[in-house]
Every structure is written in structure tokens, then in C-alpha cells.
Amino acid sequence: MEKKTFVTKEQLEEIIKTYPTPFHLYDEKGIRENAKAMKEAFSWNKGFKEYFAVKANANPFLINLLREYGFGCDCSSYTELMLSEAIGCVGEDIMFSSNDTPTEDFQYAAQLGATINLDDITHIDFLEKAIGKIPERISCRFNPGGIFEVCNGIMDNPGDAKYGMTEEQIFDAFRILKEKGSKEFGIHAFLASNTVTNEYYPMLAKKLFELAVRLEKETGAKICFINLSGGVGIPYTPDQEPNDIRAIGEGVHRVYDEVLVPAGMGDVAIYSELGRFMMGPYGCLVTTAIHEKHTHKDYIGLDACAVNLMRPAMYGAYHHITVMGKENLPLDHKYDVTGSLCENNDKFAVDRMLPEIQKGDILVIHDTGAHGFAMGYNYNGKLKSAELLLKEDGSVQLIRRAEKPSDYFATFDCFDFYEKLVEKQNK
Template structure:
């Protein structure tokens, strides 16, 4: 089975006439359709909100599209808070979840009125000392320990993860926060990444809803929301079945009714923080074949590299590749598809069966809409590419320009060498 690109070879070339490869392109129609479906799937819960994980695709044009559907922002740094604020997303539409948090970020999150999600019991005292008060609405992150085998190995072992608190620590944190003036509480957890199953959220919900009942009875607190966080993944491989958000929503609904209704707690809001599911399939990295090498293997070198898409090098992650214009040709050649970094791991594919690739061919790397451009870096002086938004009517516009050498040398502008390098 082959994955289908959302642009044609003709459209890829049309974009490249204005914005040379490599470039990221995002499918606005797909993003909008998916956001609408997420809200339909959880419409049974009156307080539902998706807090888009800004880290996945930190672009204001994307955030503003999602905000039209009611999405807030899941932020984990000062820069992400600043971006959300600049987009007009403020107050409780921001969930601030971080770890090893600088105190100035707590202050800024509080100034914006964000919901602060504490990662560790010690953060309670730090927050009180930093702000001089405890916010009325507060959240804590739970880690049940053990192993949660539902992901592709990116993070599926809570007991070995640096995030969250044990139930004993959660209990003490909520007790201290209540004594400090907190009135409304939330519970958050992230136990596995990139799950390609409709069972992850319902299974996580079972764990968190049961915890909420225990904490409410023990502490007599007002639990306002359960944040299921992210973890709903993308079918990166063509033989995988994509998640069905409607089945996921209904699965959570069934657990909600079974656990919360008998306890009179069926007014609790459900929050999610999906980045990968919201954007992953609706972005692609488009690159051209610029070099062919034959030694012990056949290599195709691209004008993109791990600076543009780090996931294959970092995780060994699979991203499907389509040679645009050759979709109907047989995959009768085997290539390593590489970039130009001085690292042997700079490969988008290893021993991948593809049609014969000629120099100048356009390669469409699928499912890069989340944790793609955002994880880019500047090693070897290879610079990050432009981001393009393909609009619903087929037109397109640049939503982030490509980096230049001026950007690369900008932090040296204080010295003579740096000034020589900067082009006017």
C-alpha cells in the first residue's frame, strides 16, 4: 500500500519557483478538517479543549488556524508562551507544562493567566516562593511508574521517565496547594508517545479517572479537568492503520460514564494536548535529488538533511517517501536516501525500495507536519528551510522564510569577524 501525497509534482515545482527546495509544506484543508473532527469526537464533554502542543509546530499561522476551532496552546518554555500570547491565545487557553522550570517562566505564565501544570512535588514550594501565591486553578502531572507498552519506543516506560509525580506525591502536592489557596485542580499525564491504537486514551483515562476519584475522596478537592495530554500517534508506515479519533473519543466517553457518573463527577472537563495527531500527516518535507553515488550500496543525496528533519537520525524513525510524478512506477530500486551532513546517520531512509530516481526528481517525505521543522538545527552550517502553507483554494504562501547565513552569524554581530560575515 502506498501513501498519497497532498501535492502533485506540478504543485511542488510551482512552489519551488518561488521558494527553492528543500521546503516544508502544510495542507490547510487537512488541518482544518482534522481539528473539526477532534472537536466532534469529544463533543459529548461540554468542557473539552484541545491544547495544541506548540513544540510540534511552533508557527503562528498554524496556531491561529487551530484557534478558530477552539484550540488552546500547550507550552513548555518562555518562547512558546510568548508565541501563544502574540497570537492572542491567553489565560486558561494556555496550559504551561514544563520541567526543571526557570522561575521567570512561572512568573510569565502566571502573568498570562495560564494554567500551570507542576511536574514535581518540590515545584509547589518553588511556585509559592516565586509568585507569592498559589493560583486558584492548578494542575499536577502524574506518573504511575511501571511500563506502558503502547508506543514505538520513543517514550513508553513511565518508571524510567523524568516526568511527573507518584500518587503519594500528587496527594501531598494537592494538599499543600489547597492549603495555599488553590480552589480548582487538574490532573495531567503522558505515558506513551506516538501510539497507533484507539485504546491508548481510554486506557489512560481509566487510570486518571480512578486517580481523580481517590484524590477527591481523600482531600475533598474540586477536580475541574483531566488532561490526557498527547501520545495519540500517526501511522507513519503505509501498512499501519491510522487512529480513528471518533473511536478514541467514544472509548474515553465510556470510561468517563462508568467511573465518574456513579461518583457525581460527570461535570469534569477533558483536555488533550495533541501535536503529532493534529499536524503530523498534514505536513511534508519536499526535497530534490541532487547527487547519486554507487559504492557498496546505491545512495541518493538530497538537498535536505537532518537539519531539516532530525527524526530519522535521532530515533531511527520511519518516514515514507514518494518520488513525485513516479507514484505509479514499480519500487524496483533500493536506495539509502541521504543528506549532506558530516554524519553517517544523516539518512532519511535505509535500504528503501523506491522507483528509479533521477537527478532533479522531487522527493516528498510524508508525515513531517509535527516535530519536523521544529526540531531543526544548524549543525555543519546547514540552515533550516522555509515553511509554506497550501491554502484550501490551491494557492500557497510562505509562513516562515528559509534561514540565511545572516541568521547563522547573527549572534556574532558584536565582533569584527561576525560583522564581516554578515551580508548587508
């Protein structure tokens, strides 16, 4: 099954006349349709709220699209809190889920009225010292340890993860927090990453719902919400079937009725913190082939590199590639598709079968809407690319300009040397 692009070659040729490659392009229509589906999938739960994982894509234009559907922000740092406040997202619209958290981050989160999700039992004292009290509304992150197996061989290893409290610790934490004045409690957990199955959320939900029943019974803490966090993934490879968020929502509903309702906890709100699922398929990296090299292997060199999309270089992640205008040609050429960094792992694909590529061909690298631009960096003095939004009416909006050399040099104390250099070059 071939993955389809949400933009045509003709559209890209027009866009490139104004905005040269490389750039990240996002699909407004796809984002909106997905947000609507997410809301519908959990409409059975009166208190449901999706907190978009800002770390996945911190562009305020895109986050504001989700805000139109009542979504909040899941933040993990001071700067992400700043961004959320800047777009009017404050109070219970912010879930602050952090680890190894600095004092000032807790202080800012409390100032904004965010719901703070504690990663460790020792953070209770740390938070109290940081803000002078324990909030009335608080959440704790749970890590059961061991291996979490979903189905069809999909598993993850919470026991190796640095996040969350043990079962014994979360019981102790709830008792301590209750003694210190907390009145509204939540539970949070993230046990598997990028699952492409409709079973993950219902399985996680059952585990958390059963824990919630015991916590409320044994500690007397009033549990108001259960945060299923992220982990619902996307099909990066063409052979994978995408998750059905409505089926996922119904699966969670079924477990909710089985576990929480009989326990008298039918008023508990369900939260999620999806980033990849909300935005991933609705972004792509658009790049141009600028070199070809034939040595021990055949290489295609692009004007994009790992600073534009780090995932393949970082851990060999697969991102599908479409050579625009050649979608129906045979995949009869084997290439390593590379960028220009002085690192051998700067490859978008290794031994990938593609149609024959010529210099000047436009390539679309799929599924970069989450953990794409957001993971960018400036190694080798490379500058981050522009971000564009393909609007529902077919027009294109620049939602982040490309970096300039002046941006790269701006944080140096001796910034004047850059201005002198430009002066010299302009003579």
C-alpha cells in the same frame, strides 16, 4: 498500501519556481478537517478543550488555524509562552506543562494567567517563591511508574520517564495545594508515545478517572479537569491504520460514564494536548535529488538534510518517501537516502526500496507536520528551510522564510565581520 501526498507533482513544479527546495509544506484543508473531527469527537464533554502542543510545530500561522476551532496552546518554555501571547492566546487558553522549570518561566506563565501543570511535588514551594503565592487553579502531572501496556504489544515505560509525580506524591501535593489556597484542580498524564490504536486514550482515561475519584474523596480537592495530554499517534508506515479520533472520543465517553458520572463528577472537563496527531500528517518535506553515489551501497543525495528533519537521524524514525511522478513504478532499487551533513546518521532512509531515482527528481518525505521543522538546528552551518502553506483554494503562502547567512551570524558579538565579508564578496 501506498501513502498518498496531498500535493501533486505539477503543483510542486510550480511552487519550486518561486520557492526552491528544500521546504516544509503544510496542508490547510487537512489541518482544518482534522480540527473539526477532534471537536466533534469530544463534543459530548461540555468543557472539552484541545491545547495544541506548541513544541510540535511553533508556526503561528498554523497555530492560528487551530485557534479558529477554539483550541488553546500547550506551552513548555518562556519563548513558547511569548509566541502564545503574541497570537492572543492568554489565560485559561494556555496550559503550561514544563519540567526543571526556571523561575522566570513560572513567573511569565502566572502573569499570563496560564494554568500551571506541576511536574514535581517540590515545585510547589518553588512556584510559591517564584510568584509569591499558589494559584487558585492548578494541575499536577501523574506518573504511575512501571510499564504501561496498551494493546497489541504497544507499551511504554513511564517508570523510566523523568516526568510526573508518584501516586503517593500526588495525594500529598493535592493536600498541600489545598491548604495553600488552591480551589480548582486538574490531573495530567502522558504514559505512552505515538500510539496507533484507538484504545490508548480510553485506557489512560480510566486510570486517571479512577485516580480522580480517590483524590477528590480523600483530599477534598475539587477536580475540575483531567488532561489526557498527547500520545495519540499517526501511521508513519504505510501498513498502519490511522487512529479514528471519533472512536477514541466515544471510548473516553464510555469510561467517563462508567467511572466519573456515578461518583458525582459528571462536570469534569476533558483536555488534550495533541501535537503529532493534530499536525503530523499535514506537513511534508519537499526536497530534490542532487547527487547519486554508487560505492559499497547505492546512495541518493538530497538538498535537504537532518537539520530539516531530525527524527530519522536521531532515532531511526521511519518517514515514508514518495518520488513524485514515479508513484506507480516498481520499488526495485535499494537506496540509502542521505543529506550532506558530516555525520553518517544523516540519512532519511536506509536500505529503502524505491523506484529508480535520477538527479532532479522531486521527493516528498511524509508526516513532517509535527517534530519536523520544529526540531531543526544549524549544525555544519546549515540554514533552516522555508515553510509554506498550501491553502484550501490551491494557492501557496509563505509562512516562514528560509534562513539567510545573516541570520546564522546575527547572534555573534562580532557580527560586523559578516557584513565586511559580504561587502568583499560584492566587490
